[in-house]
Amino acid sequence: MTVSVQRYLSAGVLTIWGVLLAHFYFSGRVASYLHPSFHLWTGISGIVLLFLAAGLLFLPRVEDPCCEPGCEHLHVQQTPVRSALASIVLVVPMLVAAAVSPDQFGAATVTNRGYIEKINDLPSYQPFAEPPLPTVDGSQAAIGTGDADASYLPKNDAGQIKAQTVDLLYAAEEPTMRADFENKEVELIGQFMPARADNAQGDRFSLVRMFVICCAADARPVAITVQMDKAQPVAEMSWVKVIGKASFPVESGRRVPLVLAESVTPCDPPEETFIY
């Protein structure tokens, strides 16, 4: 393989990677894969790779003395077979994965990873120790104080609290926060998974959200249990909106969040599919 062919091959690989990374960034698809703090880096990397590809083709070059016979320097990709194999390894899996990936995990991985059903198991969990921040007028905010209106919590047009699965896990652990949710109407959006345990009546399912630290590969399913009047024909890991009353019964010696659902309806994924 000549040096020129090697150069074109490398530039081609860089171009494919650059275009793909730039596409993920500019199309917004990267949001389904990475924590927001990494999004911009993906876009920049795509553009830099495209510049590198152009530079490789158009910048002046000198003859490489290492191409002389007997050179012992380390050149991993100097042989034609290695170059071809390396290019295939670099391009094919990436393109296939980009074409096949559904931009979210399915039931198999969620089942393999197991649910986080106790807030203490959350990677970034910190005990509720700090006092609430003061409000604009200097008074103490109502966070976690059992405020009857729970006025600090976001609500939908019907006045129901817009909660996350992780909020209810925190509430199960923290008595003051629990009072903000207990017996109140809540609206939750999450992914449907059949209940794996404590479901003798067949009227429960798990509502799952993926908790991410850096990227989807480290995502952990955070789940709460939802109880409804009758089983719903919902596909595994499809998005549903649950409206119901939050409760925190003691089951198997542990206080758990349980939403008594009034309605379970299919919905579109939220703008942020992960929770952080």
Add this chain to the structure above:
Amino acid sequence: LDNPWFTFSFADFSYAFLSVLLEGVPFILIGTLLSGIIDEFLPSRVMVRFLPRNAFLGICLSGTMGLVFPMCECGVVPVIRRLISKGLPVSNAIAYMLAAPIVNPIVILSTYAAFRGQNAAEFTLMRVGMGFFVAVVVALAVHNLPLHSVLRRGVLSEVSAADGAVRAGGFSVRVGSALRVAVTDFLDVMVFFVLGVTVSALFSTSVNQELIMPLALNDWIATFSMMGFAAILSLCSTSDAFIAATFIAFPGVAKLAFLVFGPMFDLKLLFIYSAVFRKRFVAGLAVGLFVLIGLICVRLRILGL
């Protein structure tokens, strides 16, 4: 087990595979761009000139050189070979070679980012401190060895040869050369990264995590098995922290062992090291690093980490 130990979903695998690639590429790219600039624009004599004459101090300083001249484990080997041939003591070169993939700003940044929410500052400090310590210990041991038992014959013959090479061409030509080095390093590293991510994604999506719980529960087994994973996965130190962070069930010391051992020795380095060092030395280095890092990490666990 409540569920099968292995359930493969190609869609899930592709999703995890892509997410780690997207996350790791920027860090690898930064590292290889720097390596290209260093390779082309930094005269090796500069490093030799500023090293103290005292061997211990020289080794310690070499162990921190990655902070100024950051290199990943793949890129550092050709560089130390060139530095050795220009008169840098082998012990200093090994201290730099082992420490630079860990004690460098890119890796510090990526480790901190990957472990955010998991005592990131403490973990990053532990990784850097232990990487430096192990590199210095190994370099001090190598300092007492005769050169012919460390270096390959071809490399040994280069040691006495003076560096007469002069960089040719104008600025644009040298920029082009730096760019080509960066591209070569990037593609070389990415091949191993893609392979490593493949294994990692397969493991993290298909294997029932309940299965590895017994490994995670015993500190000794967890620590040494994580070093085994590091050797097999052969990840780049600029992005391995993101993969280590996904082994949530494992104790922190096992992840630490993964992150210190991996950049110093893995399957890809086995081949690359063999191009510079004698095979017996490479084997000894592998065993020595495995035992030393494993024992330190287990000891840290006993101390309460």
